[in-house]
Amino acid sequence: MIQSRASLSATLATLDAIGEETRLRLCALLGEAELAVSELVQILGQSQPRVSRHLKLLLEAGLVERHREGAWAFFHLAAKGPAALARTVLAGVDRNDPRLIADRARLDEVRAVRAARAQDYFATQAPVWKETRRLHAPEAEVEAAIIDAAGTGFARLLDIGCGAGRILELLAPRAETAVGVDLSPAMLGVARAQIEQAGLRNVQLRQGDIYALPVEGGGFDLAVVHQVLHYLDTPARALREAARALAPGGRLIVVDFAPHQCELLRERHEHRRLGFSRREVEDYLVGAGLTPLAHRDLAPAGAAGEEKLTVSLWLAKKN
Numbered sequence: 139m140i141q142s143r144a145s146l147s148a149t150l151a152t153l154d155a156i157g158e159e160t161r162l163r164l165c166a167l168l169g170e171a172e173l174a175v176s177e178l179v180q181i182l183g184q185s186q187p188r189v190s191r192h193l194k195l196l197l198e199a200g201l202v203e204r205h206r207e208g209a210w211a212f213f214h215l216a217a218k219g220p221a222a223l224a225r226t227v228l229a230g231v232d233r234n235d236p237r238l239i240a241d242r243a244r245l246d247e248v249r250a251v252r253a254a255r256a257q258d259y260f261a262t263q264a265p266v267w268k269e270t271r272r273l274h275a276p277e278a279e280v281e282a283a284i285i286d287a288a289g290t291g292f293a294r295l296l297d298i299g300c301g302a303g304r305i306l307e308l309l310a311p312r313a314e315t316a317v318g319v320d321l322s323p324a325m326l327g328v329a330r331a332q333i334e335q336a337g338l339r340n341v342q343l344r345q346g347d348i349y350a351l352p353v354e355g356g357g358f359d360l361a362v363v364h365q366v367l368h369y370l371d372t373p374a375r376a377l378r379e380a381a382r383a384l385a386p387g388g389r390l391i392v393v394d395f396a397p398h399q400c401e402l403l404r405e406r407h408e409h410r411r412l413g414f415s416r417r418e419v420e421d422y423l424v425g426a427g428l429t430p431l432a433h434r435d436l437a438p439a440g441a442a443g444e445e446k447l448t449v450s451l452w453l454a455k456k457n
Contacts, residue, residue, distance in 0.1 A: 155199035292359035299366035303329030
């Protein structure tokens, strides 16, 4: 594949943008993690207006990208375009420079705070998740089925309703780039800590509505909707939006519960739907312009008379 080359003027503009100490340090940090302005202020020890001014210049030069998450905005080094030159420059910088060592030490402190907050959230939610997990097939079995359905033929991954980021942990190492979308800032905070702990550098997290995903249409090879549909009023609409995000020939994995009678999940855990039949989801998929390719049920082991949940997996392809 022939790679496009920047013009002399564009190259000079990029070099001018990174040819300042704070902006080069920002590029180094944003190549390591997605960071908010307040976190960058803490790491760099500079005022918020000054950091924001440098970020604005980097944004205008196409070196970094920004996405909003509630009242916050997170920044990361762009994956392509002028940022490729910035990465080349950074690769030639001595990582043992005292300023960069100090920046990484303070970045570790920011990550530690994130991890602590994530752990606190996990502690409050653990009883809820544990109660649900004990009702269905072992998580390892479900994850193995997802990995098998995903295969390896995808470059861009989209996790819709990413929650704590587990699907991203499983599949992002197989992709060139991955995006996780969730409506909850609290869950995105957990996911961000998990992704960083896993050492994944190709993942972006975005806050957004499942019915209006903050992603371009036709840009993803694989999308996953894992244990999300049962929370929704209109699952079919969500799958149409997932299909919009897929490139032609792109695949969608849907994982949810088969029909059940466990009212506990509706009463305690806000489930709007008590599972979905195979035909119901396949009708949604066809209505979204997708062709169903495979279906699999993962039935749990359990004592007779005990309410247990079967996990269903659907795989479909965009026409």
